Structures are given as C-alpha cells and as structure tokens.
Amino acid sequence: MKTLVGLMCGVAAMTLAAPVARAQHAYKKDIPAALAKQAKITEPAAAKIAQKRVPKGTISAVELEREGGHLIYSYEFKVPGKTGIDEINVNAVSGAIVSTEHEAPGAEAKEEAAESKKPKPKKP
Numbered sequence: 338m339k340t341l342v343g344l345m346c347g348v349a350a351m352t353l354a355a356p357v358a359r360a361q362h363a364y365k366k367d368i369p370a371a372l373a374k375q376a377k378i379t380e381p382a383a384a385k386i387a388q389k390r391v392p393k394g395t396i397s398a399v400e401l402e403r404e405g406g407h408l409i410y411s412y413e414f415k416v417p418g419k420t421g422i423d424e425i426n427v428n429a430v431s432g433a434i435v436s437t438e439h440e441a442p443g444a445e446a447k448e449e450a451a452e453s454k455k456p457k458p459k460k461p
Contacts, residue, residue, distance in 0.1 A: 365398040372401045375408055376429035383410040386432055387425040391416060394423055401429060409435055 368380055378386075384396060387410070394414030401410055408429040413422045421442045426435040 362395065364396045367398070367400040367402075369401060372403070372408060372429075376401065376410075378410075378427070378429050378432045380410060383427040383429065383432065384412065386427050386434065387412040387414075390425050390434060390437060391423050393417060397422065407435060 366380065373380075380399060380401070384399065388394070388396070391414045394416040396412055397415050398413045399410055401408070403409075404411070404426070410427045410429055412425045412427070414425065416423055419439075421440050424436075424438045424440055426437075427433070428435050
C-alpha cells in the first residue's frame with residue numbers, strides 16, 4: 338500500500354512539475370548570416386523571450402533586421418481568437434524587448450506590400 342501511495346504521489350508531483358510550455362511548430366525564418374554573426378542572443382533564446390510576452394500565441398515568422406539603429410529579432414504571433422498579428426521585437430544584442438504591437442489584418446498586408454517594393458541588397 339505504501340508503495341502504491343508513494344508512486345501516486347510521485348506521478349502527481351511530476352504532473353505538477355511538468356513544463357507549461359507548448360510545442361512550437363516550425364515557422365518562417367529570415368535570418369541573414371551577416372546579421373546573425375552580430376547577434377549576441379540566439380534566435381531560439383530570443384523566441385523564448387518573445388513567447389513569454391504572448392504565451393497563448395504561436396510564432397508564424399521571425400526576421401533578424403536592423404531597425405532604428407538596433408539589431409532586432411522581429412517575431413509575428415498568431416493568437417487564437419484575435420485577428421491580425423502581434424509583433425514582438427527583441428534586441429538581438431541584449432535580449433530586451435524593444436517593442437510590442439498589434440497589427441490588424443489590413444496593416445499587415447500594407448507592410449508586406451511596402452517590403453516587397455524595397456530594393457533587395459545585392460549579394461557579393
């Protein structure tokens with residue numbers, strides 16, 4: 338009897354101690370090698386930082402870019418029950434969250450159109 342009770346307590350403790358994090362599916366990554374060399378924070382570490390801001394969201398894409406003089410990982414999250422995306426920007430050097438923003442579906446489409454019109458940097 339003691340063994341069964343001990344086993345049940347152990348299982349209950351393991352269940353309570355189990356991580357709350359959900360498995361994240363694969364997502365689109367735009368991580369230029371030249372910028373990745375300058376980052377002090379890895380993309381997976383930055384993803385964990387961003388995920389804490391949107392715990393119910395799922396990452397759909399990440400881009401490593403220079404914005405406002407800072408090297409940032411820009412994450413796009415889809416949140417169940419919400420339209421549009423939540424964008425979380427994480428500083429790739431310090432790991433600090435730089436900004437958070439919700440983009441409505443129309444704003445997201447405009448941003449993608451503007452990005453597609455920008456000239457792409459030439460590769461050496």
